[in-house]
Amino acid sequence: MENASRSAIFPALRYKDAPAAIDWLCNVLGCTRHAVYANPDGTIAHAELALGGGMIMLGSTKDDDYGKRFKSPTETGGVETRSVYITVADSDAVYARAQAAGATIVRPIQNMDYGSREFTIKDPEGHSWSVGTYDPWMAHE
Numbered sequence: 001m002e003n004a005s006r007s008a009i010f011p012a013l014r015y016k017d018a019p020a021a022i023d024w025l026c027n028v029l030g031c032t033r034h035a036v037y038a039n040p041d042g043t044i045a046h047a048e049l050a051l052g053g054g055m056i057m058l059g060s061t062k063d064d065d066y067g068k069r070f071k072s073p074t075e076t077g078g079v080e081t082r083s084v085y086i087t088v089a090d091s092d093a094v095y096a097r098a099q100a101a102g103a104t105i106v107r108p109i110q111n112m113d114y115g116s117r118e119f120t121i122k123d124p125e126g127h128s129w130s131v132g133t134y135d136p137w138m139a140h141e
Helices: 018-029 091-100
Strands: 012-015 032-038 044-051 054-060 084-087 104-111 117-122 128-132
Touching: 012 018, 018 032, 018 044, 018 054, 018 091, 054 084, 091 104, 091 117, 091 128
Parallel strands: 012 054, 084 128
Antiparallel strands: 032 044, 044 054, 104 117, 117 128
8 A cells, every 4th residue: 555654663684585475575475675685605695575655674684693583483483572574455465465475374364343355474484474454654644
């Protein structure tokens, strides 16, 4: 869902295979590459993916002091301490792309009491993504 405002909050994630994650997030969730900075070895130093007025940042996992603080859900038995919710105009279309891509469906698409049509999936490295039509900006206007 296009929004004239731009987010000031940017979830940031680390991926073992960041180039594959970028492709998946763009092909399945509909993100667009705003900026992608690759290292000479093919890993991703920094990437910015946009969707509507929001953006996420991501990069390849690193074995430095800061990078050692992050674990992929695949390294924690699937345990996560965060998830991301994205607002889209057509959640059924995104759900169909997710199914076609073989995404793990955590919560099938459904109509919610608060007016959203949404679902939750896991990306190839186990991060949870909830996708729906609920727009918190519009809900409180």
